[in-house]
Structure formats: C-alpha cells, structure tokens
C-alpha cells in the first residue's frame with residue numbers, strides 16, 4: 001500500500017522520512033499521512049479475517065512500508081470492556097472501557113511507540129529524543145530496546161521516581177529537568193536539533209498520530225462484534241465492512257495527541273464507508289491546567305497558555321496546547337464534542353469508584369476521563385441511552401495513598417515461640433481483632449438480582465456489613481422480622497407485596513417500627529406516593545443516579 005505526507009497548510013505532498021519535520025514548500029510542521037482509502041477499504045475487508053487482533057491488522061492505513069516482526073510485542077488489540085456495575089450506578093447500560101492498560105508497557109503510548117520505532121528502524125535511524133511525563137518515554141524505551149535504538153528521555157523532575165527508573169531500566173538515558181513540561185519539550189527539541197536526531201514531536205509526529213488512530217478502528221470493530229452491525233446498515237454486502245461507532249468517545253488530554261489521532265481514525269472509516277457517523281469527541285482536562293477548556297467555554301479560537309499548572313496529575317500538565325486546540329476545536333465544530341474539566345479530587349474519587357465497581361485500576365489521568373463521564377451524565381449531556389467509550393490507561397501506583405486515605409490495611413502480629421496450643425489461641429485472638437464478630441446488619445429487599453448485587457458490592461467494597469437479601473416483599477418482611485437488621489434498603493416496585501405494603505407492615509409493628517429504611521426506586525414518584533413515604537423512611541434514592549460513596553455515607557450515617 002502507498003501513502004504520502006500532505007501539508008495541512010499548503011497541501012504539498014512528499015514521501016515520508018522520519019527526519020524531515022517541515023514541509024519543503026511552506027515550512028509548516030503540521031502534516032498528515034494520506035492513503036488511498038478506497039483501495040484500503042477493499043484490502044481490509046479481504047485481509048482482516050486472516051489477521052491477528054493487534055494494531056498491525058490495519059496496516060493498509062499505517063505509515064510504514066512493512067511491519068518488522070522482531071519488534072512486535074502485542075501492541076494494540078486491547079479489550080473493550082462493558083462497565084456493568086458502574087452503568088447500573090449511573091443509569092446507563094452502554095458504558096465501555098477501552099482497556100489500554102493491557103498494552104506491553106501498560107499505556108496507550110505503546111501504539112505510537114511501536115509505529116515510530118518501526119518507522120525509524122525502516123529508515124536506518126539509531127538514536128532518538130523524546131520529552132515525556134513518563135509514559136511516552138517508557139513505551140519508546142521498551143520498543144527502542146528491541147530495535148537497538150538509543151533513546152534520550154527528557155522528563156520533568158515531577159515524574160514519579162518509579163517511572164524514571166523504569167525508563168532507565170530499558171537502557172535509555174534519563175535527563176531530569178527541573179522546570180515545567182513545556183520547558184522540557186523545548187529543551188528536548190533543541191537537543192535533537194543540535195545533534196540532528198529524530199525527535200518525537202507529539203501531535204505533529206505522523207507516526208504518533210497514526211498510532212493513536214488505531215484505537216478508533218479497534219473500537220468500531222469491537223462494538224460491531226459485541227452488538228452486531230449498525231441498525232441502519234441494511235443487508236450485509238460481500239467484500240464490504242460495516243462497523244458500529246459509539247455516540248461518544250472520552251479521553252483525558254494533556255497535549256491532545258490521543259484524541260487528534262482517534263478522531264482521524266473515525267473520519268477515515270467514515271470516508272471509506274465502513275461507518276456512518278463520527279462519535280462526539282470529549283476531551284477532559286484537570287481544573288488546575290485546563291487551557292483548552294477555558295478557551296472552548298469562552299468560544300475562543302486560540303487557547304491562552306496556563307503558565308503555572310496546578311494539578312497533582314503531572315501527565316495532564318501541558319500548559320500551552322498551541323495548535324492542537326484549534327485542530328480539536330474544528331473537529332468538535334464539524335461533528336460533535338466538547339471540552340470539560342474536573343478537579344484532582346474528582347479524578348481520585350473516580351479512580352476509586354472504577355476500581356471498586358469494575359475491578360479496573362487506572363492511573364490518575366485516565367481516572368480524570370471517568371470523572372468527566374460522571375459529570376456529563378449527571379449534567380444530562382450524555383443521555384441514558386447513549387453509548388460511550390472511555391479510554392483507560394496506565395498504572396495507579398503513584399496515587400494510591402491519596403485515594404485510599406488511612407486505615408486501608410490492618411496488622412496482624414503473631415506471638416513468637418509458644419506451644420502449638422498457645423500459638424493457635426494467639427492466632428485466633430489476633431484474627432478476631434482484625435475482624436470483629438458482629439458487623440452492622442443490612443437487609444436488601446429488591447426483586448431485581450442486579451440491583452441487589454450492586455448494593456451488596458457497594459457495601460462490601462468499603463465497609464463491613466452482614467448482608468441479608470430477599471427478592472420479594474413477603475420474604476423481605478419475614479426477613480426483617482426474623483433478623484432485625486440495623487438498616488433496610490427497600491425497592492418500591494415489586495410484584496405481589498410492594499415496598500409501600502412492606503413499609504406499612506413494618507411501621508405498624510412496634511418490634512420493627514424503628515428500623516431505618518432507605519428506599520431505592522427506579523420510578524419517578526407521584527406526589528401521592530411521596531406523601532405516603534413521608535415520615536416512613538429516612539432516605540429516598542433514585543436508581544441509576546447515585547455514586548457509591550454518597551450511598552455509603554447515607555448508610556453509615558443511619559447505622560450510627
């Protein structure tokens with residue numbers, strides 16, 4: 001397959017060479033790879049069934065002559081996971097996690113690194129420079145090691161030491177710069193210029209943008225595998241691909257490269273006739289460094305730099321977005337999409353929710369994207385029936401203490417040098433201190449198994465409770481009379497004896513009249529129904545519209 005590099009500003013076309021950063025005609029650094037998309041669409045339809053699920057399966061639309069087999073480490077091809085529990089909590093059953101943690105170095109930067117290093121190796125280049133807040137340098141270092149390429153990694157001194165050591169472990173030269181990330185990028189660029197080395201220029205680097213693009217192709221293919229072709233596709237035609245796209249794609253951004261690449265992928269697929277539409281792109285920034293969000297909300301053409309970023313999420317700390325903002329803004333104006341920001345605190349809270357509810361531990365930057373999701377669902381921007389894919393990358397390690405607070409582990413100190421019997425007794429005593437015999441008792445009465453599971457999960461994820469469940473009103477009433485729980489969580493709409501009847505029975509019996517009740521309901525209540533509950537219950541919660549920690553706070557307050 002063939003491709004050319006076209007200048008975004010003057011349209012001049014040249015063949016690709018990694019060391020040529022500027023348009024020979026107008027000197028612009030903003031250029032993109034252009035393919036014969038009709039030819040590519042035919043080839044993809046024919047070849048995809050034979051190829052394994054990694055990013056090289058889309059090679060007809062990648063800027064390399066040939067994938068080099070020795071460099072491969074399973075880049076791309078990451079799972080698309082349905083967020084079932086979080087979806088129930090938020091009242092949206094179409095939330096998907098694109099799990100970029102499962103790349104060779106655990107971040108979506110593996111895509112750009114594998115493509116870049118492949119291109120450098122093809123061109124016979126043996127040395128390169130990258131400025132990074134950690135993940136880019138780690139990914140490039142891993143692939144550079146396989147390719148025998150020397151990497152100079154410029155990082156800010158704020159990058160966690162554990163990440164710096166990982167870069168060094170791969171044999172790269174770490175250069176720690178005390179200064180902002182924007183300054184680090186500048187110094188790295190000057191160093192590369194002086195020595196005539198390849199320099200990863202982020203959103204201006206063709207291989208980086210094209211690597212990110214593969215996320216879009218995978219999402220469309222995976223959504224089609226899961227849900228079938230789009231409803232409007234009609235009869236399947238032989239030799240033609242028909243893929244589905246989500247309504248929204250959400251990613252946290254620093255420089256904006258990731259979303260620029262993903263958006264290009266969706267545009268190409270639509271041009272090829274593989275998909276019918278382009279998802280709304282949502283870019284999330286940290287409140288303390290959100291130049292693009294400010295410019296977007298004020299409808300400005302250019303984003304003013306943030307000179308002194310104030311966020312603990314160092315991977316989101318690009319203060320000067322430059323032209324990336326214009327490119328993203330145009331994407332959102334031509335199609336759909338928006339910029340939004342979240343606080344560091346909201347991001348850390350989302351990280352905890354994601355881990356507790358879905359078993360997914362993301363890094364703070366990715367958690368910011370989930371915090372953005374929560375915010376936009378609650379604001380009604382993302383509708384309950386909309387499908388959403390959230391890019392999830394990275395490792396939690398540097399942020400865990402902030403997320404968990406204190407008291408997340410308990411110590412067991414075992415007695416030493418005792419007889420076997422004493423030792424046994426000591427062990428039991430030690431364990432009973434770790435976990436007391438009696439926990440607060442909570443009854444859940446709900447006819448939907450999924451709803452009971454969600455409440456149980458939320459309770460168990462951050463507290464100790466003895467939990468009883470019943471799946472209808474009659475059994476629920478018997479359960480409460482038998483077990484005398486400290487709290488009842490009650491559904492209203494149940495076949496047979498409904499929640500109102502259960503409440504009436506409980507309140508008319510002095511034995512159970514004082515048990516606090518949280519009603520969780522999927523139904524909009526009428527005024528009459530609300531009046532019926534008045535004075536009978538402590539808390540009313542709308543199903544699909546509460547966060548796990550808000551719910552826990554209510555529970556803890558009532559039990560105390």
Ligand SMILES: [Zn+2]
Pocket residue numbers: 007008009010011012023024025026027028
């Ligand atoms: Zn040009």
